Amino acid sequence: MTNLNAIDPAAVAEEAKIENDDVVIAKSAIILRRFLRNKTAVAGLAIFLALTVFSFVGGYLTPWDKETIDPFNIGMPPSADHLLGTSQAGIDLYALTVEGTRISILIGLVVGLASVLIAAIYGCTMAYFGGKVDKVMLFILEALIMMPALLVVAVATSGGGNGLQENLPSWLLLIIVLLVFSWMGTARLIRSLSMSLMQRDFVKAAQYMGIPARRIVWRHLVPNIGSLLVLDITRGVTGAILAEVAFSFIGIGIKVPDVSLGVLIGQATSQVATFPWMFWVPLVVMFLLTGSLAMMNDGLRDAFDPSSGSIGSANRSKTQKTAKKNSK
Amino acid sequence: MSSETTASTERTADSVAERLHIAGLPAPGYAPADAVLSVRDLNVRFNSENGVVHAVRGVGFDLLPGKTLGIVGESGSGKSVTSLAIMGLLPPTAEITGSVRLNGKELLRLSDKAMCKYRGNDIAMVFQDPLSSLTPVYTVGHQIIEALTVHHPKMSKQATEARAVELLRMVGIPSPKDRLKAFPHEFSGGMRQRVMIAIAIANNPRVLIADEPTTALDVTIQAQVLEVLHTAQEETGAAVVMITHDLGVVAGMADDIMVMYAGKPVETGSVDDIYYNPRMPYTMGLLGAVPRVDISEKISLVPIEGIPPNLVHKPTGCSFAPRCPLVSDACLQGEPELWPVGGPRGGANGLPASGTHQAACIKTDSLGAEVDVHEIFHAPAVPVSRFDAVPRLERKTVLELKDVRKHFPLLKGALIKRRIGTVKAVDGLSFDIREGECFSIVGESGCGKTTTLLEIMEFHKDQDGEVTIGGLSNKAASDARTKNAMRKELQMVFQDPTGALDPRFTVYEVLAEPLENQGMDKPAIRKRIMELMKLVGLQPDHVNRFPNQFSGGQRQRIGIARALAVNPKLVVLDEPVSALDVSVQAGVINLLDKLRAELGLSYLMVAHDLSVVRHISNRVAVMYLGKIVEIGDVDSVFDNPRHPYTRALLSAIPVPDPQVERTRERIILQGDLPSPLDAPKGCNFATRCPVFAALPAAKQEKCLTLEPPLEPAASSQAAQAAPDQQFACFFPDGELDADMLVVHGAP
Known part of the structure; x- marks a missing residue:
């Protein structure tokens, strides 16, 4: 620290390197760094990943599956044979939970991702063309918002959709129905965001170069609302999982023999007193699932929001830096 | 640690006051007793993703x-x-850290x-x-x-x-x-x-x-x-x-100037010292980088290469060294302190009385008044276009506007909209641009310059008035083919280089977009992009970077490269340098000048900075409330403005020359642009006109009722002096109202 004025060749070389590459940190690196700084969010991500892995490989860790009935253990509490106990039909709860978690995550991810994608394209198109196109598309969107989703789900998955039900498993049907009703809010948000993007010079520049409208929407508008899309995907996944649980709970979503967390919870509500494990295990898994997503969402918002105080103050990190230097 | 690092660089100056000051004690007689504000060794640090930014490093002054x-x-x-x-x-x-004293009271903590x-x-x-x-x-x-x-x-x-x-x-x-x-x-x-x-x-x-x-x-x-x-x-x-x-x-x-660079004062002194006798290369470069509105002789501007250092890292030598043309090994040996110019070194205290000329450069004494800044900074020669020798009327017309109008209805009412007036954003504009020429439109904001550009860029059949670009008229622009052909002739450079580049595109993608759209094949595109990068003075291997990895000036160069990609004849420049710093601005202006000469381009530029306009343009039009009030060759309009508005505009521009500034007479216009709703019936400018205010009532009547046409000077003598100059005023030689004239005597 005493001989600051002497030039260290290594330092000069390092500076030159810094001049060239490192000074400008890629936005993705900054976002990742900010996300990692939020410990809650990292925990959320870890829980979510653990649950996903559990739902895929958990099935191999037990000899039982969701269809095999164990006639010797009917309605038994957790034991060495059945880690989480069995249902009153004698099916291993652990196997059921693994299966249910997988279906729930699958529904959540597919609906979350697909609905945001639909919303992005629909919203950007609306914003780009404006005028009449915007008016008609907005009318369709409003009409869908007005439609009572609950009734449509009930009709599609039970009485009305017989033909569909024969060809499709009930979870796929539910995904489709949930998709139809989940993208509208996001689409409106994206429409307004893109409208402000449209005012930016790079969109004008593309127009003046004669780039066709389709290409401008796909190459300029959609990528630039990416951060919002990522946020909306996690929100959409949570929403879809909750919707699935709710629909299955009231008996219009996933149909037996397919299981999901909602189905498990719904079946067990009447016997909370007699078979408490049947109720609490899927409920806890569901809480872990949605809770981890909510924790992640918070961190993602911090990471994407440039005005968040995630950087910290000059004083604190200076002391950290000093400590690092001294330890060298 | 921070105080230690700053202290260690200051240790070279071994005066009592300095040492006391480092120790945090106010030295007796250190600050002049009568100073209202004295700042000492002010240091500010921020945290950023890259590390701690040392934004202000040891600023000190007395006021x-x-x-x-x-x-x-x-x-x-x-x-x-x-x-x-x-x-x-x-x-x-x-x-x-440091100290800020207001009348002797510490404010900082x-x-x-x-x-x-x-x-x-x-x-x-x-x-x-x-x-x-x-x-x-x-x-x-x-x-x-x-x-x-x-x-x-x-x-x-x-x-x-x-x-x-x-x-x-x-x-x-x-x-x-x-x-x-x-x-x-x-x-x-x-x-x-x-x-x-x-x-x-x-x-x-x-x-x-x-x-x-x-x-x-x-x-x-x-x-x-x-x-x-x-x-x-x-x-x-x-x-x-x-x-x-x-x-x-x-x-x-x-009275005094402090020039700051990279968070440090690099030169301080009285106004005259700084402007007429700068001793720090950075100050010299800055002064040479500003185009002058009052000088007609064309000299190229002084570009300062490079970008300011990143303050996350402590500079090892002089912070200006990487950009300084006079850099030598000695410059890298520690950061120079402010030395009194011409005085003994190190003897004086760190911050002498205000007004003493000080510069932070080890070569201060060899940089006298006789040094030519253009030589030091290797300013390029003034480029000559092959069109410069051809008389204007013999060149081809690349753009022609005939009576272009854009009126916006002004509506009021929530449910039933009724028209309560018209905003005449552009009102009957006609001009033409020839090959190899730079034509500029100047005026205050709201005068319709940008609307004019948009009207040209729109290029639509239903426009009011005719726009002809390279022989293609907008009246014939019915299909996408004609429009595409027109887009090949005409490209645009935007004001804000950051906003004009998609942040998610690499430079390669940015430049490839117009080429792909023209149906060029991949190898040809790659070749063209390398050409373009060299043309605008960027390193070809930077094509894979994103726009945010470049400085403002470099981004504007990318914008220019994109505009040039399809080999247009005419480039529309919308305030191309107003978002850039002075030193960077000079480089971009020089580039535009060079490209015009080398490629035979024509420019249509909109700018509010008249100094830039004077430097780069051949012809200029002054707009006021949607109309051209004066048009002509740039030198005749700037040296001999006839319309009172042009005169007022020119007199309002500050010149980086204290002597001129102190003695110059200024026309201070009263009020703002009139609202378009109560636009005057006769001459638009009558409400603010200094000539009008001084006219006798009988003559005022003419201004209020008749619209002055845009025509060359009436007297044959004046017309001969500047055949290209036209203006819209009845009384171009009228006296100015004394109330609107301000002259500052020497203080």
Whole structure:
């Protein structure tokens, strides 16, 4: 620290390197760094990943599956044979939970991702063309918002959709129905965001170069609302999982023999007193699932929001830096 | 640790005062006793994703009462942060060390609450953006009175109101009594800045800090506001710290100048010292980089290569060394301190009395007045276009506008819209641009320059008036093919280089987009992109970077490269350099000049900076309220302006030359652009015209009822002198109203 004025060749070389590459940190690196700084969010991500892995490989860790009935253990509490106990039909709860978690995550991810994608394209198109196109598309969107989703789900998955039900498993049907009703809010948000993007010079520049409208929407508008899309995907996944649980709970979503967390919870509500494990295990898994997503969402918002105080103050990190230097 | 590092660099200067100062003790007689504000060794650090940014590094100055200190520097040089640190307005996350003394009282470590006693009372600030610094939901009067009552709670209501009226009158707001009840949105930008000044001087502050007070305003309004600042200073006797990037603005106002670079003062001294005898290469470069509006001889500008250093890393040598053409090994041996110019080294104390010429360069003494800055910085020769020799009328026309109009209806009413008027944004515009020529449109904001550009870029059949681009008329532009052909002839460079580039595209993608659209195949595109990168002076291996990895000037070069990709004949430049720093601006202007000569391009430029226009253009049109009021060869219009508006515009531009600034007479136009609703019937400009105001009533009648046509001078002698010049005024030789003329004698 005493001989600051002497030039260290290594330092000069390092500076030159810094001049060239490192000074400008890629936005993705900054976002990742900010996300990692939020410990809650990292925990959320870890829980979510653990649950996903559990739902895929958990099935191999037990000899039982969701269809095999164990006639010797009917309605038994957790034991060495059945880690989480069995249902009153004698099916291993652990196997059921693994299966249910997988279906729930699958529904959540597919609906979350697909609905945001639909919303992005629909919203950007609306914003780009404006005028009449915007008016008609907005009318369709409003009409869908007005439609009572609950009734449509009930009709599609039970009485009305017989033909569909024969060809499709009930979870796929539910995904489709949930998709139809989940993208509208996001689409409106994206429409307004893109409208402000449209005012930016790079969109004008593309127009003046004669780039066709389709290409401008796909190459300029959609990528630039990416951060919002990522946020909306996690929100959409949570929403879809909750919707699935709710629909299955009231008996219009996933149909037996397919299981999901909602189905498990719904079946067990009447016997909370007699078979408490049947109720609490899927409920806890569901809480872990949605809770981890909510924790992640918070961190993602911090990471994407440039005005968040995630950087910290000059004083604190200076002391950290000093400590690092001294330890060298 | 921080104080240690700064101290160790300062250890070279071994004066008693300096050592006492490092120890944190005020040396006896260290600061002049009569200084109202003395700043010592101010250091500010921020945290960023890249590490701790040392934004201000050892700023120190003394401000005597009634004096003006100009702090000049590029963006990121730490000038605004310095002012905010003095005001105690930095966020708590910033680390501030050093000392700021107001009349001998330390301000720096005061709590926010204790600071409130000084802020707005002894020390006040005028901010850059007048549009956002007034609260929209309170009346102007309320906000002025608030400033008064906060510091004088015992003042009676009548007294505060009377004072508010007095203040508004002082800053030149007409009928101040009624305007007290007006809301900020009822004021124009210039008026709001006046109100801000009124609030700032409400309590007769000892120190007034003006942070780029005129940057957001038009030239004519800037002249008004600078005038108001001048009066405010005279009335209150306050010391003023004027922060600006514009060397012209401070030339006429400041007594002392401090040039900042990379968070450090690199040269301080009296105005004359800095402008006529700069001793630091950076200052010399800055002065050479500014185009002059008052000089017709064409010399290329001095470009300062490179970008300011990153303040995350401590500079090992002189912070300017990487960009300095005179750099030698000695420059890298530690950062130079401010030395008195021509005086003994190291002997004087670190901060002598204000006004002493000091420069932070080890070669100070060899940089006398006889050194040519153009040589030092290797300014390129003035490029000559092959078209320059061909008479204008024999060149091909690349763009022709005939009677182009754009009127917007003004509607009112919630359910049933009724038309209450028309905004004539562009009203009967005709001009043409020939090959190899740069044609500029100048005027205040709201005069219709940008609308004109948009009308040309739109190129639509249903437009009012005819636009012909390279022989293609908009009247025949029915299908996409014609339009595409036109897009090949005409490209645009935008004002804001950051906004004009998609942040998610690499440079390669940015440049490839127009080429792909023209149906070029991949290898050809790659070859063309490499050509383009070289053409605009960027390293070809930077094509895989994203725009945010470039500096502003480099981004603008990318924008220019994109415009040139399809080999257009005409490039439309919408304020191409107004978002750039002076030193970078010079490089881009030189590039534009070079490209015009080498590629035989024509430019249509819109700019509000008349110095830039004079430097780069061949012909110029002055617009006022949608009409061209004067058009012609750039030298004849600038040297011999005939229309009173042109004269006023030219006189309002600050020149970076203190002598000229002090003696020049200025035409200060009254008021703002008239609202389009009550546009005058006769001459548009009559409401603000200095000639009109001095005319006898009989002649005024003519201005009010008849619209002056755009035509060459009537007298044959004047017409012969400048055959290309046309203007729209009945009385071009009329006398100017004395009230609107301001001459500052030497202070």
